[in-house]
Amino acid sequence: MxxxxxxxxxxxxxxxxxxxxxxxxxxxxxxxxxxxxxxxxxxxxxxxxxxxxxxxxxxxxxxxxxxxxxxxxxxxxxxxxxxxxxxxxxxxxxxxxxxxxxxxxxxxxxxxxxxxxxxxxxxxxxxxxxxxxxxxxxxLRGPHAEAGDLRVEAAGITGRGTLHRVENPRAWLDGAVLEARCRRAAELVRTVPVTAEGQDFSFTLPFAVLCEEWRGGPEMWDLWLRGGPEGAEEARVARLLDDVADKKQIFTYPARDVAAPYAPAQVGPYYTVDNDLSVRIDERPPVGGR
Structure with missing residues (x-):
């Protein structure tokens, strides 16, 4: 049964x-x-x-x-x-x-x-x-950075999003940055500026900056939005505001080939089991398979 x-x-x-x-x-x-x-x-x-x-x-x-x-x-x-x-x-x-x-x-x-x-x-x-x-x-998120349209290009990711659950989104986003945090080593953090319009924001994250310290094998980077007074507040970038409970298998994106310093790599964004936005780096499979 x-x-x-x-x-x-x-x-x-x-x-x-x-x-x-x-x-x-x-x-x-x-x-x-x-x-x-x-x-x-x-x-x-x-x-x-x-x-x-x-x-x-x-x-x-x-x-x-x-x-x-x-x-x-x-x-x-x-x-x-x-x-x-x-x-x-x-x-x-x-x-x-x-x-x-x-x-x-x-x-x-x-x-x-x-x-x-x-x-x-x-x-x-x-x-x-x-x-x-x-x-x-x-x-249960506050503040919350809702991920919107995501475009995967040869050199990196261009994304949009919307900030929720802050008192003054314009002030919070003034000078805000997108942080990519490496799970392998907490001290590895890469930042790029965001462009804000009201409570909406956009960013471009080059793959090359994530591959500088990569030394082979799968490596994940989690994306956060940091802003607020003197950059003291943070919000995990995630996609929650729809009816899809598990996005990892539904919202999929292509990985791009990157000439990383250590070895040829493939890099691409994905949603975790918690619907948070992250980036994965892995070794590029050899042409024709192993």
């Missing part, structure tokens, strides 16, 4: 503020009985022990939705730390049961443009796991 087979399903509606509404049927229970038994939608952070870390479990009351079903609401104002959250339903004393995805209305997440605020940006995207269960991917 497939994972999740026979489990109750939940329909999900997203709103533009970052909130989610779940509507579901619970076999053996009706909405009319909801007042007489304890029922909750339970979110458990992946890999967390709810007994050891109670803050890693969120319980949302289930109430009749007026249409013969049960409803739970996760407002954008309820803090949900970053990570993957598995969705369960708990009824009375029975063990919590995983939910499977029903109909998902995520239209409000497409091309989402948050309003002005300095509170952290809440992003929650429901998705089906590889076993067919319902989970949420959650982000």
């Amino acid at each position: 497939a994972f999740g087979a026979g489990n109750p399903s939940a329909d999900c509606i997203a709103d533009s503020a970052g909130g989610l509404t779940f509507d579901l049927d619970v076999p053996g229970h009706s909405a009319a009985d909801a007042a007489h038994w304890s029922a909750a939608l339970v979110l458990r952070r992946r890999g967390a022990d709810a007994v050891e870390s109670p803050e890693e479990e969120v319980r949302l009351p289930l109430t009749p939705n007026g249409d013969g079903r049960l409803r739970a609401v996760l407002p954008s104002t309820v803090a949900l730390p970053e990570g993957r959250w598995d969705v369960h339903v708990a009824c009375g004393e029975a063990p919590a049961q995983r939910l499977v995805p029903g109909i998902a209305d995520l239209r409000s997440l497409v091309d989402r443009r948050p309003g002005p605020s300095t509170s952290p940006l809440a992003v929650r995207i429901p998705y089906a796991t590889k076993h067919g269960n319902l989970s949420l991917r959650s982000w």
Whole structure:
């Protein structure tokens, strides 16, 4: 039997503020009985022990939705730390049961443009796991640098983005720089200037500056936007404001050949498992294969 087979399903509606509404049927229970038994939608952070870390479990009351079903609401104002959250339903004393995805209305997440605020940006995207269960991917960012159009050219990357969740985007971006930080060695940081227009910014990152210290093998550089008063604030460049929970396999970009000092290399941008923007350097395969 497939994972999740026979489990109750939940329909999900997203709103533009970052909130989610779940509507579901619970076999053996009706909405009319909801007042007489304890029922909750339970979110458990992946890999967390709810007994050891109670803050890693969120319980949302289930109430009749007026249409013969049960409803739970996760407002954008309820803090949900970053990570993957598995969705369960708990009824009375029975063990919590995983939910499977029903109909998902995520239209409000497409091309989402948050309003002005300095509170952290809440992003929650429901998705089906590889076993067919319902989970949420959650982000909580502030400030947030949303990656936009990205063009990969022979010499480097030209990108655009939008800054969110700062009090004065113009002042924050005045003199801001894009930082590429090497995961292999924290002291290796390369910066390029950004051009700002309102809360939008653009940058060009040459591949050559990332290849200067490369000594073979795969090497990753993470992209950050640094600005604010005297460059004291930072924001990870990421793509979060849409309905795609995992962008690594969806938004793919070509790698370009670079004549690096150490050896011929291939360099290109990619999105990480957290939907953050990074750059990968690797050895160029020999012509004709090995």
